Amino acid sequence: MQKFNQIHSLFEHLPANYGEFSDFEQKIATLAQEMKVDLSLYEIDHLSIRVNTEDKAKSWLTTLLNYGKILSNNLVNGRAIYLIELEQPLLFMGQRVFIIELPFPxxxxYPVESWEHIEFVIPFLPNESSIEWVERVQQQFLWNQSGNLTIxxxxxxVDGEQLPNPSIAVSFADKSQNHVCIKVHPFNIKNIIKVS
Structure with missing residues (x-):
């Protein structure tokens, strides 16, 4: 897994080095274990970065565009968020992930400017509403009953999106050692974009 990512020349040019990516992956694995989620059973559809300045966001964007293309540039809750599709995927938790989310500040x-969260997909059931989906996912995993987790x-x-896109974000209550977050949503992000 490491060798696959280490030869990805993206890491030679990003503001965050390969070591930070590897550390992010380990922290996600620790959080997933606490959440009792086997990520190999679900599709990880994108990875996300967090930065505090527009200059740093522009630096990430410039570098990412040397290795991919803009899938989407939308205003989400009042801020610009870019979705970049890489030509060559990053291997993350055993999955090939092509899409990087880059919100402008x-x-x-954010206490850590680097890789911040992943999102994986638990699809809606037929005729399920957003509220019913949230309740089902919460009941399945009982994350809200853990004193170690924040939900x-x-x-x-998002302007133009036709599909509902609720999300459940889970992180450690004590973020001093592990700042990362795992989010769950019902649709692959590319399906959301296609109908916008």
């Missing part, structure tokens, strides 16, 4: 300050439920509003 708004008002929030945030959201449904981002």
């Amino acid at each position: 708004k008002n929030k300050h 945030k439920v959201d449904e981002p509003k």
Whole structure:
């Protein structure tokens, strides 16, 4: 797994080096274990970066565009978020992931500027509403019953998107040692974009 990513020349030019990516992967694995989620059973559809300045966001974007193309550039909850599809995937938790999410900063300050979260897909059941989906996922995993985890439920509003896109974000309550987050949503991000 490491050799596959190490030869990806993207890491020679990113503001964050390969070591930070490897550390991110390990922290996600630790969080997934706490969440009792086997990520190999689900599709990881994208990885996300967090930065605090527009200059750093532009630096990431410039580099990523040397290795891929813009799939989407939308305003989400009032800030620009780019989705970049890489020509060559990154291997993450045994899966080939092609899409990187790069939000431009708004008002929030992140303690760590680097790789921040992943999103994986648990599809809607037939005729299931967003509220029913959230309740089902919560009941399946019982994350809200763990004192070690923080849960945030959201449904981002994006201009032009036709599919509902609720998400459940899970992170450690104590972020001092592990700042990463795992999010769950019902549709692959490319399906969301196609109908926008």
